[in-house]
Amino acid sequence: QVQLVQSGAEVKKPGASVKISCEASGYSFSSFYLDWVRQAPGQGLEWIGIINPSSGNTGYAPKFRGRVTLTRDTSTGTVYMDLSSLTSDDTAVYYCARHQSEVGPDYWGQGTLVTVSS
Amino acid sequence: QSALTQPASVSGSPGQSITISCTGTSSDVGSYNLVSWYQQHPGKAPELIIYEGTKRPSGVSNRFSGSRSGNTASLTISGLQAEDEADYYCYSYAGSNTYVFGTGTKVTVL
Numbered sequence: 001q002v003q004l005v006q007s008g009a010e011v012k013k014p015g016a017s018v019k020i021s022c023e024a025s026g027y028s029f030s031s032f033y034l035d036w037v038r039q040a041p042g043q044g045l046e047w048i049g050i051i052n053p054s055s056g057n058t059g060y061a062p063k064f065r066g067r068v069t070l071t072r073d074t075s076t077g078t079v080y081m082d083l084s085s086l087t088s089d090d091t092a093v094y095y096c097a098r099h100q101s102e103v104g105p106d107y108w109g110q111g112t113l114v115t116v117s118s
Numbered sequence: 119q120s121a122l123t124q125p126a127s128v129s130g131s132p133g134q135s136i137t138i139s140c141t142g143t144s145s146d147v148g149s150y151n152l153v154s155w156y157q158q159h160p161g162k163a164p165e166l167i168i169y170e171g172t173k174r175p176s177g178v179s180n181r182f183s184g185s186r187s188g189n190t191a192s193l194t195i196s197g198l199q200a201e202d203e204a205d206y207y208c209y210s211y212a213g214s215n216t217y218v219f220g221t222g223t224k225v226t227v228l
Contacts (some may be wrong), residue, residue, distance in 0.1 A: 059215030
């Protein structure tokens, strides 16, 4: 079965960076893009970016360009999201999700809570 | 790239029908038939309930239906049930390998 397993919760200080992993299994890793989405406490879903695991090509929401980097390791079926220059506004649950063409996210990871606090 | 606009809340009694709108622009909803809808219960990850504007994934109740007209997509829940109480989000392709979510709608079953 399709599974996306994310790394554990993180606590960071303002100005720091965070790197979250998302290990995919149960399907052909290179055949589906992966989205990254976040949800601040009590707030809505916010799209961050997308990566093509086959080529490494990426797309980012304008708000995050220059501050987020998505990468992948095809040998382990893992994608990574690196977010820099953290502020308290980045406190949120971060999700990775498998992206089915013409559909969008169809399977989601369990979420990773990132807390930014001094 | 701004979030798609949804009403903050919609409510209805059991058995009734409700409709949630999702208003974008000619750069996203209006240009691509690639609108999906997600249901999210508290503390859970979102679940896909509609894709390509009108299609339901296998296993999703036929009480959920979608439509699109111009820059606005809509989700209708018919025969409202207590289990439908959740947050709902639309999602659309926005061009140049980017996507955008709606602002979200809290559905309350009275």
